[in-house]
Amino acid sequence: MEARVLRSSTVDQPVTKSHLPHIRIEDVTIAYEKPRDAGIFVAVSGVNLEVDRGTFVTIVGPSGCGKSSLLLAIAGLIAPASGQVIVDNHAVSGPGRDRAMVFQDFALLPWRTVLENVRFGLELHRWSGENLDERARRYVNLVGLSGFEHYRPHQLSGGMRQRVGIARALAVDPEILLLDEPFGALDAQAREVMGNELLKIWEQNKKTALFVTHSIDEAIFLGDRVVVMSKGPGRILETIAIDLPRPRTIEMLDGEAYVDYRRRIRIHLTGGLQSERAIVAPHG
Amino acid sequence: MLNQKMTRIAALESRPRIVQNRAFVSTVAVLLFLILWETAPRMHWIDGTYTSEPSRVVMASLEIVRGGDLLRDVSLSLWEFTWGIVLAVLVGVPIGLLLGTFQTLRHLLDPPVMALYATPQLALLPIFVVWLGIGVGSKVAVVFAGAVIPIIVNSIAGVREVDRSLVLAARSFCAKQRDVFMKVIFPASLPAVTIGIRLGISRGVLGVIVAEMYVSQSGVGNEIMKYGSAFRVDYLLFYVMLVSVFGFTATTAVRAIEERLRK
Numbered sequence: 001m002e003a004r005v006l007r008s009s010t011v012d013q014p015v016t017k018s019h020l021p022h023i024r025i026e027d028v029t030i031a032y033e034k035p036r037d038a039g040i041f042v043a044v045s046g047v048n049l050e051v052d053r054g055t056f057v058t059i060v061g062p063s064g065c066g067k068s069s070l071l072l073a074i075a076g077l078i079a080p081a082s083g084q085v086i087v088d089n090h091a092v093s094g095p096g097r098d099r100a101m102v103f104q105d106f107a108l109l110p111w112r113t114v115l116e117n118v119r120f121g122l123e124l125h126r127w128s129g130e131n132l133d134e135r136a137r138r139y140v141n142l143v144g145l146s147g148f149e150h151y152r153p154h155q156l157s158g159g160m161r162q163r164v165g166i167a168r169a170l171a172v173d174p175e176i177l178l179l180d181e182p183f184g185a186l187d188a189q190a191r192e193v194m195g196n197e198l199l200k201i202w203e204q205n206k207k208t209a210l211f212v213t214h215s216i217d218e219a220i221f222l223g224d225r226v227v228v229m230s231k232g233p234g235r236i237l238e239t240i241a242i243d244l245p246r247p248r249t250i251e252m253l254d255g256e257a258y259v260d261y262r263r264r265i266r267i268h269l270t271g272g273l274q275s276e277r278a279i280v281a282p283h284g
Numbered sequence: 285m286l287n288q289k290m291t292r293i294a295a296l297e298s299r300p301r302i303v304q305n306r307a308f309v310s311t312v313a314v315l316l317f318l319i320l321w322e323t324a325p326r327m328h329w330i331d332g333t334y335t336s337e338p339s340r341v342v343m344a345s346l347e348i349v350r351g352g353d354l355l356r357d358v359s360l361s362l363w364e365f366t367w368g369i370v371l372a373v374l375v376g377v378p379i380g381l382l383l384g385t386f387q388t389l390r391h392l393l394d395p396p397v398m399a400l401y402a403t404p405q406l407a408l409l410p411i412f413v414v415w416l417g418i419g420v421g422s423k424v425a426v427v428f429a430g431a432v433i434p435i436i437v438n439s440i441a442g443v444r445e446v447d448r449s450l451v452l453a454a455r456s457f458c459a460k461q462r463d464v465f466m467k468v469i470f471p472a473s474l475p476a477v478t479i480g481i482r483l484g485i486s487r488g489v490l491g492v493i494v495a496e497m498y499v500s501q502s503g504v505g506n507e508i509m510k511y512g513s514a515f516r517v518d519y520l521l522f523y524v525m526l527v528s529v530f531g532f533t534a535t536t537a538v539r540a541i542e543e544r545l546r547k
Contacts, residue, residue, distance in 0.1 A: 075456050077452060077455060077456060095455055095456050095457070095458045096458065097458060099456075100456065100457065101453070101456040103449060103452070103453060105449050107450055107453035109450060109468070109472075111471055111472075120453075120457070120467070123467070124454060124457040124458055124459045124463055125457060
């Protein structure tokens with residue numbers, strides 16, 4: 001019941017012509033064909049979202065809510081079934097140099113060293129005007145991996161691997177950073193450390209960032225705005241502006257404002273879960 | 285780095301007894317076998333005609349080496365083998381990578397490839413002789429036919445088992461189709477390709493030796509057959525050892541190259 005009341009407040013502000021968001025998602029529906037002609041699975045349904053330049057937006061929701069699909073659509077790696085993604089006033093039709101992605105499973109080339117993995121994106125972008133190794137080295141240093149340039153991914157911890165993934169994405173100097181549950185494979189402690197580090201790096205140049213996570217805490221801690229999504233098919237329930245000062249600190253996790261945000265988001269997520277249960281086993 | 289090295293050294297230092305023991309036990313086992321092999325025929329426990337003795341194998345080896353035909357036989361077999369393998373790699377790897385990449389092509393060629401995979405290449409020897417005669421050609425063909433199939437099959441598997449997220453990552457950085465292949469799919473499938481080459485080598489060695497046994501006037505296989513029918517087990521064993529040492533060296537070399545490539 002409560003979830004439905006809150007949902008009515010999720011309608012985004014009407015778009016004024018003068019206001020030009022960096023990313024605009026217009027009524028996007030993403031569908032997959034199920035294997036063996038078993039029909040179509042709708043991952044995301046009719047999503048509208050605007051992301052302003054230089055903001056850090058987090059998307060939180062249960063697994064299977066289509067949040068990663070949404071990110072892949074922005075990256076241009078999958079095409080929406082309907083609707084469109086508009087970046088910088090141009091409809092996205094494929095991957096572009098203005099967007100770089102960080103993957104949950106790191107997606108590092110196991111036969112390449114740290115330095116060579118960071119070079120990978122630069123090579124593919126046909127980066128010129130600067131020595132690739134020098135530039136890669138700069139970004140290896142930026143993510144705190146100096147001294148590990150010649151290590152291979154399997155010799156690194158999960159946190160260190162994702163540092164490589166972040167360095168690879170930042171090295172191509174994208175305008176938009178897309179992070180798909182980047183810390184999902186890390187343990188709780190490494191997650192906290194990496195979240196902190198990511199913010200420190202982000203605050204240096206404030207690129208537009210979209211960060212997908214299923215951790216409510218992570219979403220609040222990192223985001224200027226938190227987009228809460230529901231499952232089956234994925235819809236936006238609410239977009240919450242996080243009014244916490246930057247730089248964010250771990251201490252804020254215990255602050256009153258933080259706890260309020262967390263409660264607000266959890267109501268959405270667990271509320272969704274309860275209504276699901278009610279369908280399965282109506283209590284009489 | 286240094287620390288890791290030190291702990292590794294320390295670990296080695298605490299183990300030498302076991303290592304020495306193992307080497308010692310193996311050496312003793314081999315020596316015991318050689319002594320038994322040498323004495324059994326002399327003590328008339330077994331008939332030496334069938335087993336020969338280590339000392340006679342050594343003597344036979346010296347004679348063969350001094351005889352001068354060895355170089356001719358070995359270089360002929362090696363020539364046939366090398367041509368077959370080189371052709372198999374040159375043909376098999378591109379075909380395998382193509383079949384791995386394009387599903388339609390794979391559906392088209394999968395049945396014949398699988399049929400050939402299940403066929404012993406030596407069953408094709410008579411037809412190769414009909415086509416190419418009893419010279420070098422038919423042996424190269426047998427080696428090729430044996431080696432190319434595992435190379436194709438493993439190259440296909442290599443491409444198909446490439447981590448899809450690596451391809452996705454490359455595409456997210458605007459990789460062109462060619463980049464995806466050269467920078468991701470090809471290097472990622474190399475380990476499987478070299479496994480195919482290794483299997484191909486052992487099938488190739490088998491092919492060249494057996495083909496020479498049946499249709500040849502020279503070559504290592506021919507010598508083995510010749511001394512076999514003459515009941516010269518000592519000579520025969522020398523050539524057999526030669527083949528096994530060669531097979532071992534070749535597969536070890538491919539493995540070493542593979543390690544190099546993966547680094």
